[in-house]
Amino acid sequence: MAEQALDTFPRLLLHHAAVRPHRPAIREKDLGIWQTWTWAQALEHVRAIACGLSAQGFRRGDHLAVIGANRPRLYWSMMAAQALGGVPVPLYEDAIASETRFVIEDSGARFAVAEDQEQVDKLLEVLAECPRLERIYYDDPRGLRHYTQAQLASLERLEALGRETAARDPESFEREVAKGNAEDVATILYTSGTTGHPKGVILTHAAMIATGRAYTEFEKLTADEEMLAYLPLAWVGQNLFSYSQSMVAGFCVSCPESAETVMTDLREIGPTYYFAPPRVLEALLTQVTIRMEDASAPKRALYRYFMNVARRVGGRITDGQRVGALDRALYALGDLLVYGPLRNVLGMSRVRVAYTAGEAIGPDLFVFYRSIGINLKQLYGQTETTVYVCVQPDGAVKPDTVGPPLPGVELRLADSGEVLVRSPGLFREYHGDADATAQAKDAEGFFHTGDAGFLDADGHLRIIDRARDVGRLADGTLFAPKYIENKLKFFPYIKEAVCFGHGRPMACGFVNIDMEAVGNWAEKRNLPYSGYIELASQAPVIELIRDCIERVNRDLAADAKLANSQIQRFIVLHKELDADDGELTRTRKVRRRHIAEKYAALVDALYSGADHVFVETQMRFEDGRTGTVSADLRIADAKLYSAAAARPAA
Amino acid sequence: MSAIVLGVEGISLAFGGVKALQDVSFDVREGEIRAIIGPNGAGKSSMLNVINGVYRPQAGTITYKGRTRRHFEPHQAARLGIARTFQNIALFRGMTVLDNIMTGRNLKMRSGVLWQALYWGRARREELEQRAQVERIIDFLEIQHIRRTPVGRLPYGLQKRVELGRALAAEPELLLLDEPMAGMNVEEKQDMCRFILDVNDQFGTTIVLIEHDMSVVMDLSHRVVVLDYGRKIADGTPQEVRSNKDVIDAYLGVAH
Numbered sequence: 001m002a003e004q005a006l007d008t009f010p011r012l013l014l015h016h017a018a019v020r021p022h023r024p025a026i027r028e029k030d031l032g033i034w035q036t037w038t039w040a041q042a043l044e045h046v047r048a049i050a051c052g053l054s055a056q057g058f059r060r061g062d063h064l065a066v067i068g069a070n071r072p073r074l075y076w077s078m079m080a081a082q083a084l085g086g087v088p089v090p091l092y093e094d095a096i097a098s099e100t101r102f103v104i105e106d107s108g109a110r111f112a113v114a115e116d117q118e119q120v121d122k123l124l125e126v127l128a129e130c131p132r133l134e135r136i137y138y139d140d141p142r143g144l145r146h147y148t149q150a151q152l153a154s155l156e157r158l159e160a161l162g163r164e165t166a167a168r169d170p171e172s173f174e175r176e177v178a179k180g181n182a183e184d185v186a187t188i189l190y191t192s193g194t195t196g197h198p199k200g201v202i203l204t205h206a207a208m209i210a211t212g213r214a215y216t217e218f219e220k221l222t223a224d225e226e227m228l229a230y231l232p233l234a235w236v237g238q239n240l241f242s243y244s245q246s247m248v249a250g251f252c253v254s255c256p257e258s259a260e261t262v263m264t265d266l267r268e269i270g271p272t273y274y275f276a277p278p279r280v281l282e283a284l285l286t287q288v289t290i291r292m293e294d295a296s297a298p299k300r301a302l303y304r305y306f307m308n309v310a311r312r313v314g315g316r317i318t319d320g321q322r323v324g325a326l327d328r329a330l331y332a333l334g335d336l337l338v339y340g341p342l343r344n345v346l347g348m349s350r351v352r353v354a355y356t357a358g359e360a361i362g363p364d365l366f367v368f369y370r371s372i373g374i375n376l377k378q379l380y381g382q383t384e385t386t387v388y389v390c391v392q393p394d395g396a397v398k399p400d401t402v403g404p405p406l407p408g409v410e411l412r413l414a415d416s417g418e419v420l421v422r423s424p425g426l427f428r429e430y431h432g433d434a435d436a437t438a439q440a441k442d443a444e445g446f447f448h449t450g451d452a453g454f455l456d457a458d459g460h461l462r463i464i465d466r467a468r469d470v471g472r473l474a475d476g477t478l479f480a481p482k483y484i485e486n487k488l489k490f491f492p493y494i495k496e497a498v499c500f501g502h503g504r505p506m507a508c509g510f511v512n513i514d515m516e517a518v519g520n521w522a523e524k525r526n527l528p529y530s531g532y533i534e535l536a537s538q539a540p541v542i543e544l545i546r547d548c549i550e551r552v553n554r555d556l557a558a559d560a561k562l563a564n565s566q567i568q569r570f571i572v573l574h575k576e577l578d579a580d581d582g583e584l585t586r587t588r589k590v591r592r593r594h595i596a597e598k599y600a601a602l603v604d605a606l607y608s609g610a611d612h613v614f615v616e617t618q619m620r621f622e623d624g625r626t627g628t629v630s631a632d633l634r635i636a637d638a639k640l641y642s643a644a645a646a647r648p649a650a
Numbered sequence: 651m652s653a654i655v656l657g658v659e660g661i662s663l664a665f666g667g668v669k670a671l672q673d674v675s676f677d678v679r680e681g682e683i684r685a686i687i688g689p690n691g692a693g694k695s696s697m698l699n700v701i702n703g704v705y706r707p708q709a710g711t712i713t714y715k716g717r718t719r720r721h722f723e724p725h726q727a728a729r730l731g732i733a734r735t736f737q738n739i740a741l742f743r744g745m746t747v748l749d750n751i752m753t754g755r756n757l758k759m760r761s762g763v764l765w766q767a768l769y770w771g772r773a774r775r776e777e778l779e780q781r782a783q784v785e786r787i788i789d790f791l792e793i794q795h796i797r798r799t800p801v802g803r804l805p806y807g808l809q810k811r812v813e814l815g816r817a818l819a820a821e822p823e824l825l826l827l828d829e830p831m832a833g834m835n836v837e838e839k840q841d842m843c844r845f846i847l848d849v850n851d852q853f854g855t856t857i858v859l860i861e862h863d864m865s866v867v868m869d870l871s872h873r874v875v876v877l878d879y880g881r882k883i884a885d886g887t888p889q890e891v892r893s894n895k896d897v898i899d900a901y902l903g904v905a906h
Contacts (some may be wrong), residue, residue, distance in 0.1 A: 031785035032797065143848070260795030 007182035008205040010046075010083035012247040014177060017043035020223065020250055026072045029257035029265060037072060039250070045073070045159065047173045050080035052162030053111065054172070056135060060085035060179070063107045063188070065133075067091040067100070067123070068115020070229040070255040073139045073155050075243065077113040082186060082205075084176050089188045089200070090234040093119065099198070101126035103190050104133055107200060107431065112136045113155065117143040124149060182206040188431050189236050191383045200431030201236075201383045211386040211425035212244035214408055218391065219353045225251035225273045226350070230262045236383040237357070241275050244386075266347030274354040278361040281376075284346055285368060306334035307371075314339075314371030320395045339372040348374050355379050357387065362490045363399050370397065378402050380463060384440065384447050386425035390461045401460035410446075411461065417452035417478060418467040452480060454561055464562075469592070471502025477564040479507060481592060484565060487555065491548040492517040496577050498590050499567065500603055507565045508606040510573050510599070511545050518544070533631055536572045542636050545572055549638045557641035566640050569606050571613075574631035580620045602633070611635050652680040655856055656701070656824060657718075661710035663696055663880075670696040671707070672880045678824070683850055683857045685867045687891075688877035689900060694860040695737060697877065698826045701858070702727040702734055714824075728757055733822035735813045737829045737860075743802035747812050750801055751787055754819025755780040787815050791845060807838035814845060818853075825849065827859040831866055839863065843870060868892065876900070 006012050016025065021040035028035050037045070058064070064081040066088050068074050078088035089107045091100055093115070100122050104112070110132055114120045120138050127133060127149075137155045138144060144152075166173065186205040190198040215221070229242035242253045251273075256265040276284075292303050313327045323331070343349045354369070354376045361378065369376040375394065380402035381387030389411070392403035405411040412420040422445050429437040441447050452470040453463040464470065464480035471479045481499040488497040488511065495514040501507035513536050521544065522529055529535040553566040577583040583595055596603055598617075605613035616630040656678040663671040671693045678684045686694045699705040701712065703722040711718050714730060722730070733754070741750050759766070759776055766773045788794055791811050796804060801812055810830060817825055830846065831839045843866060849855050861867045867874060868888040876884040876891055878900040884891050891897055 031782060031789055032794070033785075145852075257794045258792070264795070264798070 005182075007209060008082065008177070008180040008184065009079060009186060009209070009244075009247050010177040010180060012209070013039075013043055013046060013079055013083075014174070016247075016250045023223065023250070024252040025246075026075060027252060027254040027269075028072050029255070029261070029268075032257075034254070034268070036252075042072075042076065042079075045076045046079045046083060047166055048159040048162035049073075049076055049155065050083045050162065050173055050176065051165040052158035052160075053080055053086075054084055054176070055161055055165045056111075056158070058084055058086060058111055062086045062111065063109040064088050065091060065104050065107065065109040065112040065123075066233065067095075067112065067119045068093050068139065068233065069259070070231075070233060070238070070242070071115055071139055072255060074113060074115060074233065075253075077137075077155070078187070078243070081111075082180075083173060085180055085184060087185045087188055089190075090232075090239070091190070092232050092234045094232075095122075097122050097125045101129050102197060103200075104130045106190075106197075107188055108132050110134045114138045116140040120144060120147070120152065124152075127151065180205070182209070185428070187239060189234060189239065189383050199433060199436055202428045202431055203386060204428055207386055207425045207427065208239070208244045209248060210408075211240060211388040212248035214388060214406060214425070215240070215245055216249045218406060219273075221245060221249045221251065221273065221353075223250035225249065225352075226269055226271045227251065227253055227273045228256060228262070228266055228269050228271050229253045230256050230259075230265075231275065231277075237275060237387055240387055241273070241355075263347065267344070270347065270350045272350045272352045274348065274351050276354065276356055277358040278356055278365065279359075281356060281361070281369060282365055285365060288342065288345070303338055306330075306338040309334050310339060310371035311367070314373065315367055315397075318370050318373055318375060319397060335373065342372055343374060346374075351375065353377070355391075357381070360486045364490070366399050380461065382447075382449060384427045385421055385423060385449075386427070388423055388425040389419075389421050389449075392460075396458075396460075398456075398458070398460055401456060401462045403461065404459045405461065411455075412446060413454060414448075414467075416467055417454065417464075417470050419449045419451050419453050419461070419463070420446040421449060422446045454478075456559075473501050473507065473564055474503060474505045475564065478561055479565050480562070483562075484509070484552065484556070484567065485590070487552045488548060493521065493544055494548055496584070496590060498577075498592055498595050499565075500592075500596060500606070501565060504607060506568045506607075508569045508603075509549070509567050510571050510595070510602070511549075512573050512576055513541060513545065515576070532576060533574050533629065536574060537631065537634070542572055542634060545570070546636055546638055550641075553638060554641045557643050560643065563643055567638055568640060569635055569637055571602055571606065571633050571635055574615065574633055575617060575619055575629055578619070581618075605635060652682070654678065654713075655680045655715060656858075657711075657713035658697075658701070659711045659713065661697070661700055661707045661712070663693075663700060663705055663707045669880050671700070671877075673710070674877065674880070674882045675710075676875045676882065676885055678856060678858055679873075680856055681850070681854050682872040683846070683859065683870055685871035685874045686858065686860050686877060687862070687864070687867055687874060691879075692877040692900075693880040694877055695828055696880075698734065698828055698858070698860065702732050702826060728820065731821075731823035732826065733817040733820040733824075734826035735810075735817050735828060735830060737832065739806075739809045739813055741801045741809060741813055741816070744800055746798050746800055747793060747804070747815075748784065748788070748797050750812055751784045751815045751819050752780065754816035755784060757820055758783075783821075784819060787818050790818075790848070791815050807834050807841075810834065810838075810842065811845070814842075814849075818849065821853075822855060825855050825857045827857060829860050829862065831861060831863055839866060846870060 006015050016039040022038050024036045025039040025042040026037050064086055066074050066078055081088045089109055091103055112123055112133060114123055114136055123136050136152050137158050139155050141154055182205050184205055185202050186208050187203055188200040190200050231238045246253045254269045256262045309330050313323045313331055316323050317331055351374055354374055356376060357379045377392040377397060380390040388406060389409055390402045390405055408424055410422040414420055426447055450467050451463050452465050452467040453461055456462055464483040469482055473479050479501040484499045485497040488494045493514055494511055496512035497509055499507055499509040515532055518541060527538060549567050549570055556562045556566050584590055602613060602615060612632055612634050614632050616628055618626055618628050620626050654677045659675050661671050661674045686697055688694050700707050703724040706721045711720055788797060793811060801809055831842050850857055874888055874891045876897050883896040883900060884894040
């Protein structure tokens with residue numbers, strides 16, 4: 001066969017099978033033992049599945065729905081579909097039937113691969129409403145023995161059929177691969193869609209491979225990386241890190257035994273390349289903290305001492321900056337006694353590059369991982385950009401930014417503050433939705449991210465809010481309520497915060513205290529209280545919150561663009577904001593507009609200069625009854641800082 | 651209708667003056683799930699203990715796989731393919747889940763204690779085979795994540811599951827379960843029900859179980875024996891038993 005450019009995934013697969021046939025391509029823990037498939041073996045499975053699918057009528061351009069956890073056979077099915085010029089459409093495994101039905105109907109998938117009985121049941125449930133879905137193949141046969149549906153067959157049988165077909169025409173796979181084109185669609189990923197139905201984001205081979213290559217070069221990834229694939233198959237990050245980059249760099253991807261064993265599997269694999277959303281990192285830290293609290297007193301003291309050393313100098317050492325000799329020696333000792341063992345427990349001893357993204361990460365959490373020597377970095381991107389926009393570079397990590405634009409990314413900031421992106425990794429369009437495409441992608445090919453942000457003095461991008469939430473103070477300066485609210489919520493004492501300021505002369509806010517944290521705090525100080533209302537109205541509690549707000553103000557003052565949105569007046573609310581009262585969404589996001597209307601009297605009082613306000617609010621109890629709570633709330637002032645007084649961002 | 655694997659004929663068991671069982675007879679067919687129910691102290695656990703040879707009845711016979719005897723020694727019962735779980739969990743609390751289930755394989759091992767201690771030659775080969783079998787059970791019961799956890803650290807529902815795992819490790823033909831769902835929450839009960847049904851369906855194991863939760867019994871079992879004060883008062887399908895007057899009286903009490 002003539003030498004081809006490595007511009008599609010099936011060509012990359014053939015390349016690795018030829019260049020490193022005996023190196024591991026994918027692993028899975030089965031019956032307690034890691035099973036490994038080499039690139040040559042992986043190719044044979046992909047070939048068998050592809051030939052089987054082809055014999056069953058899978059044609060170029062057909063869509064293959066893939067639903068389940070990270071399993072080698074599911075990955076191979078995706079590769080097989082691509083080899084035939086088809087398009088894999090991965091689905092979230094925990095999606096409910098109606099979401100599954102939408103994606104299958106919208107993509108028009110004729111074929112589906114399901115991991116196990118649970119997923120097969122889901123597909124069978126929606127089968128009647130998805131007339132185009134013809135065949136379902138399953139990986140794990142457990143519990144499926146009595147299923148008699150004609151559409152159903154095991155992947156094993158499909159592979160057997162494929163091997164027979166391939167025996168008759170051994171070159172058919174290579175012929176199909178040769179027909180492929182870099183501009184073909186590689187996959188359609190459905191975005192979760194906070195508004196309306198999910199949208200199918202079409203990514204081409206060219207876009208995904210370009211991003212995979214760029215990351216590989218940027219982080220100097222090699223064929224020897226180890227990575228654990230434990231996040232949803234349908235998520236763009238998983239497709240980039242475990243699929244695209246593995247195919248580009250040729251490294252091995254390991255699939256965990258089950259969702260519950262990820263921690264153990266992580267330690268056994270010892271990944272060099274790792275991704276975790278903030279919630280996972282937070283859960284890990286909580287585990288460590290709890291276990292440390294149960295440890296003996298000398299161990300606790302040792303841990304506290306060296307964690308203080310780490311907090312002081314660890315971040316700088318991880319960044320490769322200059323640190324005094326004594327601190328360096330102390331840190332080395334700490335590494336021997338605390339940080340090294342801790343990294344080992346976390347399964348991160350060998351991690352060279354760790355990423356986090358998806359939601360705002362608390363600065364303390366972020367700094368903790370960096371200070372114990374884990375090169376954790378934030379990245380920024382969307383499904384539409386194949387998560388390729390910004391990454392914090394080694395040696396120049398600033399916790400409150402997402403780093404400078406990556407090579408090949410053109411970044412533009414609209415007048416509204418919205419971040420616009422053009423890059424080789426951009427999506428082609430939304431599947432079957434030209435209007436949405438036209439809205440998201442302008443005539444020059446820039447993608448409108450919907451996020452508002454700005455570049456700081458070093459050219460690092462700082463994301464502050466969703467663009468539609470960003471407003472302006474009366475004097476015209478930027479006001480990003482969610483950014484400030486998030487900063488406030490990183491304090492354990494503050495559960496919710498709502499900030500106002502759009503079209504107003506200054507920024508003001510409501511705060512909900514965290515009953516548990518503030519309750520503990522109060523108990524330690526012998527402050528008596530009978531319930532939320534009483535606790536929230538105590539003068540020392542208001543002082544506590546004032547201190548949190550002033551610390552945020554000091555941070556804000558350090559930024560010329562945000563200095564004017566320091567919070568000048570605030571109220572500690574008399575009731576907890578609740579989804580039942582329509583104040584939060586079901587996913588616990590504050591509904592700022594609704595709150596502003598409901599508590600108009602309080603907002604007016606904030607801006608009127610009054611120092612207290614009487615309020616009576618209706619609330620709904622959990623048993624459905626309604627009642628009213630009333631309180632006389634104190635309006636407190638917070639200190640403002642000038643840029644000079646601000647400490648540099650930690 | 652499938653063949654009878656276990657026949658219990660006229661069993662009477664007394665501890666001094668206490669008559670635990672009086673002339674109880676019933677049979678268990680191959681591949682069925684047979685429930686024994688009854689109020690506290692009705693003699694349910696005693697019945698299981700008679701079947702696997704822990705208690706020696708004063709009268710009656712047990713017919714298992716064509717052999718009729720008054721009494722089987724517990725180790726004979728085990729060799730004949732009878733395994734059980736206990737009402738109060740009887741696991742080695744300091745040992746891991748894996749090791750606990752491994753003990754259930756001991757009957758299947760041919761090499762002696764000395765060879766096992768040396769872990770060499772046949773003993774080593776055997777241990778690897780046994781381990782593979784144990785891993786299949788771990789996979790079946792979905793307890794991979796606690797494989798290396800000492801049993802004492804596990805919540806109650808999981809300990810029950812591990813105990814089922816150890817019983818399964820003996821590859822029993824007849825499985826005796828003593829209140830497998832006692833003290834569990836709704837979700838744990840549902841999981842356990844599913845595992846019991848799966849064991850019965852996939853391995854074809856005959857199951858005799860004692861249970862208090864009536865809805866569980868009605869859903870799970872093919873036939874039900876009802877004991878009250880050591881006597882059998884009803885025997886039949888769940889529907890038949892549910893509408894039986896004596897059963898209702900025994901459970902709800904009756905005015906005398």
